Amino acid sequence: MKIAAISDIHANLHALDAVLEDISKQNCDVLVVAGDFIDCGPFPVETIRKLRALMPVMIRGNHEGYILDNIFSDKFEHPPFRALYAPGKWAATCLTTEEKDWLASLPTRAELNYGADVNVLVVHGSPRRDNEPIYPNMPDGLLEEMFEGEVRPRRLVIAGHTHRPALIRWRGMTLVNCGSVGYPIDGDTRACYAIAEWNGEDWLVQHRRVEYNRNAALKAIKKNASLQEAGPIMRFIQYLVETGTTAGMSEFVNRYIKSGDHPTPPDDMEHLEMAVIDYLRQYYNNS
Numbered sequence: 001m002k003i004a005a006i007s008d009i010h011a012n013l014h015a016l017d018a019v020l021e022d023i024s025k026q027n028c029d030v031l032v033v034a035g036d037f038i039d040c041g042p043f044p045v046e047t048i049r050k051l052r053a054l055m056p057v058m059i060r061g062n063h064e065g066y067i068l069d070n071i072f073s074d075k076f077e078h079p080p081f082r083a084l085y086a087p088g089k090w091a092a093t094c095l096t097t098e099e100k101d102w103l104a105s106l107p108t109r110a111e112l113n114y115g116a117d118v119n120v121l122v123v124h125g126s127p128r129r130d131n132e133p134i135y136p137n138m139p140d141g142l143l144e145e146m147f148e149g150e151v152r153p154r155r156l157v158i159a160g161h162t163h164r165p166a167l168i169r170w171r172g173m174t175l176v177n178c179g180s181v182g183y184p185i186d187g188d189t190r191a192c193y194a195i196a197e198w199n200g201e202d203w204l205v206q207h208r209r210v211e212y213n214r215n216a217a218l219k220a221i222k223k224n225a226s227l228q229e230a231g232p233i234m235r236f237i238q239y240l241v242e243t244g245t246t247a248g249m250s251e252f253v254n255r256y257i258k259s260g261d262h263p264t265p266p267d268d269m270e271h272l273e274m275a276v277i278d279y280l281r282q283y284y285n286n287s
Contacts, residue, residue, distance in 0.1 A: 001114050002027065002197040005178040007034035007124070007160025010063070011041025011091070012182030012241075014220075015191040016050065018212035019181050026195055030112070034160040034178060035061025035124035040230070040237055041182060042220035044091040048099055060106040061124035061161065062131040067092050071100050079262035083272040084253060086231035090224075118198055119152055125161040133162045134175055143170055156196055156203045165192050165207040174203040183237065189214060189244040214241055232273040235280060252279050 004023045009016050023031065033056045038044040040063065051058065060068075066088040069075040076085040092100070108130055112120040126132040126146045134146070134157075153172030164186050165179035179192030190209040197204045218241055225234035236249040256275055263271050 001029055003030045003032055004028040004195055005032045005034060005158045006181050006193045007178045008163050008180035008182060009037040009047060010182035011038045011044045011047045012217055013043035013046050014217040015182050015212045016047060018210045019191050019193050022210045031056035032122055032158055033058040034122055034158050035059050036063045036160060039063035039067055039091050040087045042224040045094050057110050057122060059108055059110050059122055059124060064103055068104055079268040080257055082265060083231060083268045087233055090230040118154055120156045122158045134159050134177060136166050136168055167205050176205050179207060183240050184244050185246050187244045217241055227269045231269060232276040235276050247283050
């Protein structure tokens with residue numbers, strides 16, 4: 001059994017195309033998509049349709065959750081969240097009703113069984129939360145909490161969320177973070193995915209890095225960063241694709257939320273844009 005595992009595509013279609021071409025040469029039996037395949041990227045519809053045509057094992061991640069919140073609730077309708085989560089709102093407007101319903105029907109975890117107690121668990125973050133990261137060198141106690149009731153020897157656990165490739169052997173299990181197809185943040189700008197193969201005794205894992213047309217992706221992302229589309233947060237995504245690093249996006253978002261200085265719509269989008277531009281200018285100057 002040979003599994004290709006991809007995650008965190010974030011609607012970067014150029015990166016996805018390159019990875020799928022590489023996978024086609026690896027003689028894999030199964031394709032697994034571990035969530036965050038859309039949101040914060042310029043090609044949500046094209047990404048969904050391409051993946052659905054391949055009929056992979058597929059779950060949704062926290063970013064699909066953000067899009068569903070934009071579709072089925074008013075959670076992000078007020079400042080500052082309306083502007084900060086504009087990528088999800090824009091992606092939601094691009095989808096058909098059938099695609100929205102399909103997205104809502106996706107599970108948050110999947111299990112594959114191949115006999116002889118060989119089991120594969122697919123999650124986005126951890127078994128208990130889609131936004132909880134699994135990192136190398138985590139304290140044993142924390143892993144025990146995460147995997148309470150989930151430990152099975154010979155089990156392969158496929159996860160994403162952190163955008164960083166990782167391989168952890170723990171309690172007889174193999175924990176694999178497949179990295180990010182669309183937006184790696186470990187300083188390597190190439191798309192990343194994982195292949196896991198069962199050899200009869202253990203899971204053999206390799207992470208593969210794939211070059212893709214980043215110039216074409218950046219052109220689409222720049223257009224996507226307009227106030228009429230996904231909005232100012234996409235400026236961080238542009239930096240990420242250019243450098244393979246985050247430019248402190250999470251720090252910025254937390255600081256912006258706590259600032260309390262959030263004008264009402266439609267001025268909130270322009271206010272966020274100026275804040276992002278100012279932050280990135282300082283970041284560039286200090287780096």
